[in-house]
Amino acid sequence: MRDSRFHTVIEPFRIHSIEPVRLISRSERQARLDEAGWNLFALHGDDVLIDLLTDSGTGALSNEQWAAIQRGNEGYAGSPSWFRFRDAVHELFPFKHVIPTHQGRAAEKILFGVVGGSGKVIPNNTHFDTTRAHVEFSGAEGVDLVVPEGLDPRNRHPFKGNVDIPALSRLLASRAEDVPLVMVTITNNSGGGQPVSLANLRAVRELCDEYDKPLFLDACRFAENAWFIKTREPGYVNVAVADIVREMAALADGMTMSAKKDPLANIGGWLAMNDDALASECRNLAILTEGFPTYGGLAGRDLDAIAVGLRESVDEDYLRYRIASTAYLGEGLERAGVPVVVPFGGHAIFIDARELLPHLPALQYPGHALACALYVEGGIRSCEIGTVMFGMGADGVERPAPMDLVRLAIPRRTYTHNHLDYVIEVVTYVARNSDQIAGLEIVEQPERLRHFSARFAPLRKVETAA
Known part of the structure; x- marks a missing residue:
């Protein structure tokens, strides 16, 4: 708990070990x-x-994460590490199906390998590099629909990552049959790490419902996005960050995640969704490319580190x-x-x-x-x-x-x-x-x-x- 008498924001940790760096000329x-x-x-x-x-993956692990690594169980199928990981994901993102992957781009590869294809179009506020690459590799087209303020570096709009709702509406009205899903990246990395408001996510959800399209989150910086909602969006200053995350997740049908960002891990990710048929296709592809669905290309110790990092991230x-x-x-x-x-x-x-x-x-x-x-x-x-x-x-x-x-x-x-x-x-x-x-x-x-x-x-x- 921060002492309101003092204004300095200190690191809420002590340095436990160090890694030397060197200066060359x-x-x-x-x-x-x-x-x-x-x-x-x-x-x-x-x-x-x-x-x-x-x-991405370059942060320091906490002492609790290092302790969790020691608890990692390397059983090929159904290890205790998998269940600890799954339960930690469900605490914040209660999607029915969770498929672990070795990192976020693997989740993108699986998802767009299933739903993409020639003639398809994937709208997003702004695709980041690997997301766009996987969309295009499938033969689909990635369309960026960020609000105009998001393209103006000097504009101080509090939610410059928002989706341009009129533009999304026009796209769905003209090409709905070509859109397998709508994606929103939180926060919007390509546009300066800018957040997306809950009001905007609700508006996207309404359009998805109107056209019967699933909404997926590229959610790797979910905690930072939730913090900006808490501090910038009216009505949320007294809402816990974890609850804001759950509210964001409740508006979506699925997600991709790089655990190397906000979940505070050095490796890992996942693909999650509610649709049974889509999950079955994605899980089968994951077995081909990542491994058995209860480890997904990760060691058990990595799954345990992610589980702890998720709780620390909020x-x-x-x-x-x-x-x-x-x-x-x-x-x-x-x-x-x-x-x-x-x-x-x-x-x-x-x-x-x-x-x-x-x-x-x-x-x-x-x-x-x-x-x-x-x-x-x-x-x-x-x-x-x-x-x-x-x-x-x-x-x-x-x-x-x-x-x-x-x-x-x-x-x-x-x-x-x-x-x-x-x-x-x-x-x-x-x-x-x-x-x-x-x-x-x-x-x-x-x-x-x-x-x-x-x-x-x-x-x-x-x-x-x-």
Whole structure:
């Protein structure tokens, strides 16, 4: 319980063990980036000082999770670990069928492998990278229907992750027979980690009922979304986060989950639903690709770690610290004049690279160029969310993404405010010298998810402004 007399939000934990990091020189970092083909995913982790590439699976486990790992039972079928996992999921998401998977993208692969296909269309507020890839790999089309405010980095709308209800209504009216399900991503990662309101979810539910379509949640940041509902949506300030999560789940027919995000695990996920026939198809596919339905590609110890992490994820002292620490980074960058997406999301701060680097057109990848500069100057690894990630359409034609952002994703329970102060200092330095950042070209890329393995080369260096 927070003492209302004091304003400092402290970490609701003590450090139990440490992992050393090392600082290499700027020239060494430049050499490592050249060797990696200017792709930050290809760097050796030991060459990164502060790793904000992703918040997925990169957080610290609690002592209770480590204890649960010792209780893990590795029985192939029906182990006690499975039942502890299933019951923990049902406490928050009481869907009839729960199918564990080794991570969230496996749940997406199974779901869209069953419901997708040529001619199908999947509406979402905004598909993230693997979600869109699995939709398109099935032959279906992913359509993003976020509210207009969600595409404006400067707009301070409290729920910029909301679905554009009129746009969804028009899509269903014209192509209902092609829509196997409607999906909503909470929080909306691609748009800056922005939350979705319960009022908006209810409106989506009403449209789904009108057209007899199931509603699925991409729910990997469910706890952060619930916290924003509690603190931003009228009528919820006195409602427990866990109860808000249950209310969100009650509006849906199923979900995909990466347990590497809000459930505080290093690996794992699940697919859940109420429909018996759909669950049977998905379970059979999971057996082919993941393993028996009571372990789903996970060790029993992982299932136990997720079960504990789920309960810890809705602890309100933890969430208050989590959201406040992210805001601390955002506020520091705002004070320094760095353009960032507002209001701040829960898991990351997103820099508006298109605004910071106006001399670089979208097809010279300003987001990725900025991310590379942050690594070279300060050893900070981040991730482009823009034209590299989303610019290549399913038709093979490259177009500018709606926004070019750099995501500074904060691993859970991992970095201190001193680390974040260093990030602020490095980003501020790079921003003040942003006119020296050159664009990039892609010299090698795969057909899908190119940001993971493409190789880049810098274009002619921009002269420093007089």
